[in-house]
Amino acid sequence: xxxxxxxxxxxxxxxxxxLTINCTYTATGYPSLFWYVQYPGEGLQLLLKAxxxxxxxxxxxxxxxxxxxxxxxxxxxxxxxxxxxxxxxxALSTLGNKLxxxxxxxxxxxx
Amino acid sequence: xxxxxxTPKHLVMGMTNKKSLKCEQHMGHRAMYWYKQKAKKPPxxxxxxxxxxxxxxxxxxxRFSPECPNSSLLNLHLHALQPEDSAxxxxxxxxxxxxxxxxxxxxxxxxxx
Numbered sequence: 018x019x020x021x022x023x024x025x026x027x028x029x030x031x032x033x034x035x036l037t038i039n040c041t042y043t044a045t046g047y048p049s050l051f052w053y054v055q056y057p058g059e060g061l062q063l064l065l066k067a068x069x070x071x072x073x074x075x076x077x078x079x080x081x082x083x084x085x086x087x088x089x090x091x092x093x094x095x096x097x098x099x100x101x102x103x104x105x106x107x108a109l110s111t112l113g114n115k116l117x118x119x120x121x122x123x124x125x126x127x128x
Numbered sequence: 129x130x131x132x133x134x135t136p137k138h139l140v141m142g143m144t145n146k147k148s149l150k151c152e153q154h155m156g157h158r159a160m161y162w163y164k165q166k167a168k169k170p171p172x173x174x175x176x177x178x179x180x181x182x183x184x185x186x187x188x189x190x191r192f193s194p195e196c197p198n199s200s201l202l203n204l205h206l207h208a209l210q211p212e213d214s215a216x217x218x219x220x221x222x223x224x225x226x227x228x229x230x231x232x233x234x235x236x237x238x239x240x241x
Contacts, residue, residue, distance in 0.1 A: 049228050060132075060218050060232035061171065106170055110228030115184065118170035 019044045023107050023119035030126050036094040038122045040081075040107035043088065048109040050074075050083050050090040051116070055104045064092075064105070097126045132233035134219050140239045143209060149236045151202040151219030159183075159225040160202040162194060163218040165235070171218055177202060178225040209240045 024039040065074030070085035107119040163171035176184035193205040
């Protein structure tokens, strides 16, 4: 079956530090890959997506590249801000199937 | 308008009560979802409606009863809940069923006493 594995958190960084959150997946077929973010007290928001191998999704300074050879979709940001503190979920979907989430990674950014 | 709205924001109910959660979207999406999210966990899919018909029921107990009155509205009727049903209930929508690009509402924080 399909599954997503994320690095465990919490991840604690100082403001302006570089962020990487690792995500690997197992899937049959050709999945689309997503990063969702959940700020405290809110629902999930789609942060970025990639639909095929070598695609790079980007939004708000965050990036992730769909790597089929390593089945990975790592999230990166060059300089984090306190406002980036949230829970980040990696997820995948295959055609006609439900969204499968990773366990989530808590990010805490200190000023 | 890319917003999914949910009411109420918070709900406290006893185990013998009947209540309903409401969700609305005006993006013309034809798939709508209910998720349950426990603290520090990812959302768990409960139900999916596609073109106003129930497409997926993830073996949810019958004390949860979904309803899709029209393409913009989704309800979740609650009856005889248990304390372990306390959670954040999220509604989401997508253009069609099966796309991972979903738009989530802010959720209803439910406490069962």
